[in-house]
Amino acid sequence: MFGGGGMNPRKMKQMMKQMGIDVTEIDANEVVVKTDDEDLVFDAPQVTRMDAQGEMTYQIVGEPESVEPSAGGAAGAVEGAEGGEEAEAEAGIPEDDVEIVAQRAGVPGSDAREALEAEDGDLAAAIARLE
Template identity: 75%
Template sequence: MFGGGGMNPRKMKQMMKQMGIDVTELDAEEVVIRTADEELVFPDAQVTRMDAQGQETYQVVGEPESRDPSGAAGAVEAGGEETDDGAPTDESEIPEDDVELVATRAGVGKSEARDALEAADGDLAAAIARLE
């Protein structure tokens, strides 16, 4: 899990637990990182979630495949519609969990969080940044 300079992994886990850091291995099937220029797809990634004092950090280990974002981005489930810019028009496209997460992180109401998510095309980080 960690390189610890030759430290026993079990000892490292024990020390992290004493410091209040909870480490969980996730059974991820695929991880996708979208940038303006490309998508990095990790088909068989090892994902570790670390929770330290309420702040979650994710570590992704694997070999990514690079692909053009225009191919998969903007895809909409059957029955949904798109606006001229490719954004989904159906409000149900934004999961309620995302709305709650943004509302909690930014300290705002759900309505304001949903508006920020819609303005950020569902991008959690951009919505939170917009509200802070």
């Protein structure tokens, strides 16, 4: 990850902890990266989340398959959704945005969604509204 060369992994973890960096492995089945030109689908990727001073960084390791972009952007998320979640996804506020605002502001998802709707989807404004 950091190109530690021959550094002892235990010592690397200790140094990262001292710098306030927390690394977590995520057991992901699939990751989809959506772009205007294509969707990159990673099946069975190795995903690592790094939390450094409140900023979350995700690292995806694997070989992606390039597919045509899905219509509507969040079609995959809506397919398996139940009634309430489907209506929320159609409202234009991505569930990922709701999760980010809820986590950052320390509030339930319903409050985060309301703040995002009130701020027309602006994450920073929604977080500021809740803090």
